[in-house]
Amino acid sequence: MEHNLTIYNTLTRKKELFKPLNEPFVGMYVCGPTVYGDPHLGHARPAITFDLVFRYLKHLGYNVRYVRNITDVGHLELDLDEGEDKIAKKARLEEVEPMEVVQFYSDRYHHFMALLNVLQPSIEPRASGHIIEQIGMIQKILNAGFAYVQNGSVYFDVVKYSQSHNYGKLSGRKLEDLIANTRELEGQEEKRNPADFALWKKAQPEHIMRWPSPWSDGFPGWHLECSAMGTKYLGDTFDIHGGGMDLLFPHHECEIAQSRIANGKEAVKYWLHNNMITINGQKMGKSLGNAVMLEEFFSGNHPLLEKAYSPMTIRFFILQAHYRSTLDFSNEALQGAEKGLKRLMAGMETLKSWQLAVGSTQQKDTTAPLHHCTTAHGSRIQDLISSCYAAMNDDFNSPVVIANLFEGVRIINAVTEGKESLTSDEVIQLQHLFQTVVTEILALQDESSGEQSETVDRLMELIIGLRQDARAKKDWNASDRIRDELEKLGIVIKDTKNGATWETKQSQITR
RNA sequence: GGUCUCGUGGCCGAGUGGCUAGGCGGCGGUCUGCAAAACCGUAUACAGCGGUUCGAAUCCGCUCGAGACCUCCA
The missing domain is CATH 3.40.50.620 (HUPs)
Known part of the structure; x- marks a missing residue:
């Protein structure tokens, strides 16, 4: 080997x-x-x-x-x-x-x-x-x-x-x-x-x-x-x-x-x-009476928890520290992990979408502005890959692996904005890296999708369409009403350059 | 008390004798009808005091602080 x-x-x-x-x-x-x-x-x-x-x-x-x-x-x-x-x-x-x-x-x-x-x-x-x-x-x-x-x-x-x-x-x-x-x-x-x-x-x-x-x-x-x-x-x-x-x-x-x-x-x-997980600087343990059950993390139902935290947030939180260090629990730290994970997964989603562009015979439309050939940064992705393996080989240093992945995310976003570019080879290497490291080794999964029914998806498509029509007519009353009422139902509308998307507010549920 | 470990910026957390960790938050910006979201940029650190060294947050000593373990017991 x-x-x-x-x-x-x-x-x-x-x-x-x-x-x-x-x-x-x-x-x-x-x-x-x-x-x-x-x-x-x-x-x-x-x-x-x-x-x-x-x-x-x-x-x-x-x-x-x-x-x-x-x-x-x-x-x-x-x-x-x-x-x-x-x-x-x-x-x-x-x-x-x-x-x-x-x-x-x-x-x-x-x-x-x-x-x-x-x-x-x-x-x-x-x-x-x-x-x-x-x-x-x-x-x-x-x-x-x-x-x-x-x-x-x-x-x-x-x-x-x-x-x-x-x-x-x-x-x-x-x-x-x-x-x-x-x-x-x-x-x-x-x-x-x-x-x-x-x-x-x-x-x-x-x-x-x-x-x-x-x-x-x-x-x-x-x-x-x-x-x-x-x-x-x-x-x-x-x-x-x-x-x-x-x-x-x-x-x-x-x-x-x-x-x-x-x-x-x-x-x-x-x-x-x-090493141990600490809470207020003390080892978390059943016998100490300060342990928070996993079920409580997932439901948010515990006096110490400001909100619910998903399983992947917990996994990411743990992987963001080296296994031989103590890891201190706090709501602030967990919420930081939650947002960081979201950023990582969003970057990965973008990267995945390029696969379609590359693999497709049709050129993607203007929303996929990337991979102009360049020689300037030929080894950058290779360096990233090497750094990830070097970190894993250094006593399973997952925090450093993750830091490298965030550098990858930065590149992905810069390419999306047209500020940087990657060759097709580099895109493929980067995709392979994320697939291998994020999915297979760190085993982080995207939790944001796949929980709604198709009916809900279609309904949301309809509602967003109606709101889009209202906005086109500058009917801000109707547009804002739709947005505000949906928010009351726990659905957040996010306007982007390429139209609106939505997501459930489950990650913001408070007790 | 004994043994051991640790002390990094508002928070979490890497690293290490000279080279930006990273994430969250903050601040500034882009986008936007507004807001949110997203993205970009950016500031703040190495517990304290000595010592070694051309140079220490990184090595050594001391001080302060924090933590872990110290057994089967029924």
């Missing part, structure tokens, strides 16, 4: 040239959602980040197997007074089967990811469907002597592990510090050392999610599923493991240790971590 893709590897803390283990195949595992609640803006970030990675690797020609799990057992609600399995807790609250909760929120997650134009992963395994694999992995670790059983629970022996391995190498922690700084928590007395972590937990009587195992009726420790499922579907060693920075420690650190012992080798070549 010919490319210069460099990826920031959390493990080495530097950018490395991407070289997969078994070209042209790439294995990528990303920590997916815990399906005990509705997806919020924070969920959109890793999904979109690794969607970008997935799409770009495919674009480069790799055959990518993308595994993103669904956590439906084991994760805990740390903020609850009494720690309890998140899913079991929710189930009891709503008096339904745990699997019903899991199904409901999985479906919701899929629904919203689809709206965000996030591709489905190649495999989406559930933790509850891989209990056998997890038990098998625990057995291997026990056999290797790096775990111990205590009252029906199994714990990983971090102290022993760190004698021969570097526990903490991913997150940059030292075992001594970890032990010294561990908070005193209840129920830790089973562990030989507070740094140890659970591989299997015995279920308490009230616990409704449980599976039989050689040690007790219980459930797997929360770090184990990713190791077990990653190994199962991607092999003992695979290329990329991704997830949010909040999972770096302990989750991914524990994964490294488990897999190292169970499989005898390093599991992951490149560790990628997306």
Whole structure:
């Protein structure tokens, strides 16, 4: 594969040239959602980040197997007074089967990811469907002597592990510090050392999610599923493991240790971590109570939201920041993203329309004044293309890609106004660039059209025609009345040089 | 408290030892019956104080400020 893709590897803390283990195949595992609640803006970030990675690797020609799990057992609600399995807790609250909760929120997650134009992963395994694999992995670790059983629970022996391995190498922690700084928590007395972590937990009587195992009726420790499922579907060693920075420690650190012992080798070549979305400078998270649900963004129904924001606005907003930077939420920022996206898509629409002009045997009418041959700026489009690829290859720098696209938009508009010109070749190159980068890689879609019925379109054509007649007769009363009444109905008329167009005001709905 | 990260113009956000990031907003303009929309142009920045350097927003130190993580707990 010919490319210069460099990826920031959390493990080495530097950018490395991407070289997969078994070209042209790439294995990528990303920590997916815990399906005990509705997806919020924070969920959109890793999904979109690794969607970008997935799409770009495919674009480069790799055959990518993308595994993103669904956590439906084991994760805990740390903020609850009494720690309890998140899913079991929710189930009891709503008096339904745990699997019903899991199904409901999985479906919701899929629904919203689809709206965000996030591709489905190649495999989406559930933790509850891989209990056998997890038990098998625990057995291997026990056999290797790096775990111990205590009252029906199994714990990983971090102290022993760190004698021969570097526990903490991913997150940059030292075992001594970890032990010294561990908070005193209840129920830790089973562990030989507070740094140890659970591989299997015995279920308490009230616990409704449980599976039989050689040690007790219980459930797997929360770090184990990713190791077990990653190994199962991607092999003992695979290329990329991704997830949010909040999972770096302990989750991914524990994964490294488990897999190292169970499989005898390093599991992951490149560790990628997306940063958090912040709100008023603080991490947005369900447990912090400051998360805005995706549904609320799309409906505008939230006290913090001045209006509704479309899925593509959210996607564009996220792609406008580099994935390793924090991204701060605000209405002002989102509205800026909304308008910027609109400008980008309008430019792309113009560019697309040239295709007709170029491909058609008939010359377009006077509204398409372009592509006079010129040699002055022959390499300009080529430079733009190179810049886009250079940015993508520089650790998926989507904000710089977008900045380059806006330069393309500027050129498109200048050509439209007759201030600049492009050769036919350049037009084709530019069209190809936008198609590839905007549609395939960034996966931004035009949301402005296609939602109205044909009847509405025809009616609007009629109304605009009538208004045009009134204007021709300088009957401004009638003309303005039509415009104002339509506006009350949420339809905005836009007069341009080449006649009027219209659009619905959905993007301006306020609560 | 420990470990780490960050501090860029009104807002969001790239980049980086000397070369315009970009978007939104503002301002000016084009268009327009008016308005809106659209388009064009444009100003404002690198938390503070020292140091290294021919040159630092970019490297080093300190100060101030902000943030993340610090474990299974039932």
